[in-house]
Amino acid sequence: MSPVGPRFALVSSRVVTPEGVGPQAVLVAGDQIEAVVPPHELPTDIDAIDYGDLVIMPGLVDSHVHINEPGRTEWEGFETATRAAASGGVTTLVDMPLNSSPVTTTPRSLQKKQEASAGKTWVDVGFWGGLVPGNLGELESLVGAGVCGVKAFLCDSGLDEFPSVDEAVLRQAMPILARLGTTLLVHAELPDSPSPGLEVKTSYRDYLASRPEKWETDAIELVLRLCEEFRCRVHVVHLASGDGLALIESAKRRGLPVTVETCPHYLYFAAERIPDADPRFKCAPPLREQLHGDLLWRGLLEGAIDLVATDHSPCQPERKHLDDGNLEAAWGGIASLGLALPIVWTRGRERNLDFSQLSKLLSSAPARLAGLADRKGTIAPGKDADLVVWDPDASWTVNASQLLFRHKITPYDGESLVGKVVRTYLRGHLIYDVGQLIGEPTGNLLRPHKIL
Ligand SMILES: [Zn+2]
Structure with missing residues (x-):
């Protein structure tokens, strides 16, 4: 059987899973998370991106x-x-x-x-x-x-x-x-x-x-x-x-x-x-x-x-x-x-x-x-490979003109914040990379499974 999509892994010393925070490799196959394993157990033929100490969260x-x-x-x-x-x-x-x-x-x-x-x-x-x-x-x-x-x-x-x-x-x-x-x-x-x-x-x-x-x-x-x-x-x-x-x-x-x-x-x-x-x-x-x-x-x-x-x-x-x-x-x-x-x-x-x-x-x-927990919201095998990679130590100042929503009006303009998003993955696809959107709009419409 041919694979459903690219297979790769994201690695960090701080991956947030339901079990806690620690060094893990998130193995992605197609749209979903295939496995979460200690980095040394990652198969050697897998493309892996090592994000060091950046946090990987759902x-x-x-x-x-x-x-x-x-x-x-x-x-x-x-x-x-x-x-x-x-x-x-x-x-x-x-x-x-x-x-x-x-x-x-x-x-x-x-x-x-x-x-x-x-x-x-x-x-x-x-x-x-x-x-x-x-x-x-x-x-x-x-x-x-x-x-x-x-x-x-x-x-x-x-x-x-x-x-x-x-x-x-x-x-x-x-x-x-x-x-x-x-x-x-x-x-x-x-x-x-x-x-x-x-x-x-x-x-x-x-x-x-x-x-x-x-x-x-x-x-x-x-x-x-x-x-x-x-x-x-x-x-x-x-x-x-x-x-x-x-x-x-x-x-x-x-x-x-x-x-x-x-x-x-x-x-x-x-x-x-x-x-x-x-x-x-x-x-x-x-x-x-x-x-x-x-x-x-x-x-x-x-x-x-x-x-x-x-x-x-x-x-x-x-x-x-x-x-x-x-x-x-x-x-x-x-x-x-x-x-x-x-x-x-x-x-x-x-x-x-x-x-x-x-x-x-x-x-x-x-x-x-929202009844979406069967697919969304956690890093675990079988869930959608929706992931955010971010730097919890980066300080930055909000400049409203650079925000992407329609009207650049927010009371946070000029506020100094800590924590900066580096990359965003939607169902295994990189959609945001430090300052720019990648690719095309590929969002799905969701309906609830059941309230878990
Ligand atoms: Zn409201």
């Missing part, structure tokens, strides 16, 4: 990305988003059901999104569906069509065509989702009634006060209560609040099927140091005080927070109101696709985060969340 899985194509491709698109991903060692993206148009709330709209991505993706891409009032009847076919789970908002999503759900809708949807064995992702902010009604212009302090921590804890309390009642798997996206984390930890101790992510920006920035009139820092929930960042870091290190995803949610400069600094009018969303590895590492190394924890947070746990 390709990152970014499970929270807004690609916005079709319909709002001027905000971000498959080509630019997946280029940025590849440059950051990210080999799998899972796209959110908004802000594309149509939003991904029906099998037909999922198909439109899949068609729009054809031939444009540099990395593999999966899709979340959406839960909105009125699409309960579509959920089964949407899950059957291959979404990795469904997402709902408990507050205004910012898009009229993706309205929020209330407890009544959740009570109808969660038994369906539980029966289908899929996951409900929740944007957990539940506005007070009446809302604080603050007038926000350019003051960051006012913006922060307009979306208080209580919104998060109220929303988390609600979904945990329903999770307990319906035993529907729940994932809380972009946690920003320390008290919210305490609620989730308690629920986990009670055995509820709940997971939680936070984002690089909540781990890196603190409200005390955010300038006024700079909407690059606007996101929801807002960037909170250092106290919350410290609690989130504790949660990460202790394993209470399952994963980190970027929530890359960009838009055009004018929609971001960079000219007048209007925080009320500006689109909320922080662009950081492809930067998660150095951002989390820069702060994490100061807190003794190790490579195994880092890899779990950025690869294996998000793969598991």
